[in-house]
Amino acid sequence: MPANRSTQPSNVSRFPTAPATAPVTGAAGGASRQQLPVPAHALPHRTPRELLTLARRGLEEAAEIRTDGMRYATAHLAALRAAAAVLAARAVPAAPGRRSKVTSVWSLLVLVAPELSDWAAYFAAGASKRSAAEAGIPRVVTAREADDLMRSAEQFIAVVEVGLGFSYQPRLEGLAS
Numbered sequence: 001m002p003a004n005r006s007t008q009p010s011n012v013s014r015f016p017t018a019p020a021t022a023p024v025t026g027a028a029g030g031a032s033r034q035q036l037p038v039p040a041h042a043l044p045h046r047t048p049r050e051l052l053t054l055a056r057r058g059l060e061e062a063a064e065i066r067t068d069g070m071r072y073a074t075a076h077l078a079a080l081r082a083a084a085a086v087l088a089a090r091a092v093p094a095a096p097g098r099r100s101k102v103t104s105v106w107s108l109l110v111l112v113a114p115e116l117s118d119w120a121a122y123f124a125a126g127a128s129k130r131s132a133a134e135a136g137i138p139r140v141v142t143a144r145e146a147d148d149l150m151r152s153a154e155q156f157i158a159v160v161e162v163g164l165g166f167s168y169q170p171r172l173e174g175l176a177s
Contacts, residue, residue, distance in 0.1 A: 026138040049165055051085035054078075055157050062150055065165040069133030079123050079153040082160040083109045086116065089164050113163075119156050 046054075058078030065071040083105045090112040106124035110117045126149060132140040161167065 001071065009148055010162045046084075046088065048085040048089040049166060050138040051081045051088060052161055052166055053165070055081035055085070055153075055160075059150070059154060059157065064152075068146040069137070069141045072126075072141040072149050075146070075150045075153040076123065076126055079156050080105055082153075082157040083116075083120070083123070085164060086113050116131045116159075119159070122152065123156070 001133045055078045058074055058081060062071050062074035062078060065074055087105065087108055091108070099175070104119040104124060104127070106127070129141055
């Protein structure tokens, strides 16, 4: 994974690499940050904490899945839930009016958290593979792609958790309960 961020816009390739991590400031992250209006129908109906809990559970589930495509799809869904947590924390419903066109979570994420735009581009680039994997198309994802996406989703969720002020302590394997 790249350790530094380029100041030049990067072209998203067919097999993107995960962006370097960047902090995300939460709703309480500063008085100067304003919340941006998002169409009400696009806002999550869960709290940021609930969404992050679901994201972590999704990663745990993905780690148990043996088929590469479904592991990829499940990890991608976990990242989507983390992105939704940012929307739940930062976005406010737009004034009622005409309904806007359907927008992806990744597009909305860029609006409310521009510092996560590299992450949004990375996961948006994998959305078609996730859809194909969910549809059961064989060999659409390699084992390495699934493993890479798992690691990237883990990093992204951690960035979001820290940025929104939630702490996460991974379980230590082998400890008696």
